[in-house]
Amino acid sequence: MAESVSATTGKKLIQIDISSDTVCPWCFVGKRNLDKAIAASKDQYDFEIRWRPFQLEPNGPKEGVDKREFYRKKFGPQSERMAARMTEVFKNLGLEYSLSGLTGNTLDSHRLINFAGQQGSEKQHKLVEELFNGYFTQAKYVGDWEFLVESANKAGIEGAVEFLQDPNNGVKEINNGKQKLSGAQPPEVFLRAFEVATN
Numbered sequence: 001m002a003e004s005v006s007a008t009t010g011k012k013l014i015q016i017d018i019s020s021d022t023v024c025p026w027c028f029v030g031k032r033n034l035d036k037a038i039a040a041s042k043d044q045y046d047f048e049i050r051w052r053p054f055q056l057e058p059n060g061p062k063e064g065v066d067k068r069e070f071y072r073k074k075f076g077p078q079s080e081r082m083a084a085r086m087t088e089v090f091k092n093l094g095l096e097y098s099l100s101g102l103t104g105n106t107l108d109s110h111r112l113i114n115f116a117g118q119q120g121s122e123k124q125h126k127l128v129e130e131l132f133n134g135y136f137t138q139a140k141y142v143g144d145w146e147f148l149v150e151s152a153n154k155a156g157i158e159g160a161v162e163f164l165q166d167p168n169n170g171v172k173e174i175n176n177g178k179q180k181l182s183g184a185q186p187p188e189v190f191l192r193a194f195e196v197a198t199n
Helices: 025-041 067-075 078-092 107-118 121-137 145-154 160-165 187-198
Strands: 002-005 012-020 045-053
Touching (some): 025 045, 025 078, 025 121, 025 187, 045 107, 045 121, 067 078, 107 145, 107 160, 121 145, 145 160
Antiparallel strands (some): 002 012
């Protein structure tokens, strides 16, 4: 997190860089909690959020594999306990956690998130919400271009089809700032971090 002053509102501007994967449930929980903290602070601060790529499974298959089966193979018997825990956490956010559908390589979702950022941080943030929501609650696959384009359209992103069709369009990663948090922090932790970043 870094801080400056917004030229348009005079409020302190908090810049937040988030490294995340689109198949990370704790990243979605963290985003929802961050959104709550931002909503509680919008009278005090302006925010600029940039999403950066991170892949939990960089060698994941592009065609996708069954989520439940993947988690069973990766985590063994504890996969059922993990699913029960995520179901509970998502329920507390007003969401229904789903293990239906496919998981796999997330590179194309990161390419699209990067492209969305070129059209504005608000559109990028909306796209990330659409991708998380679709993947975790609607059994959508983040490697499916149809789903990616549908999500881009909902977020108001133009040119997603053309962008995805060009394999030379990639992602760049830049990390900076002075305040770092990890994991799905509760809104109160984000609120304290906003204060630290602006002092």
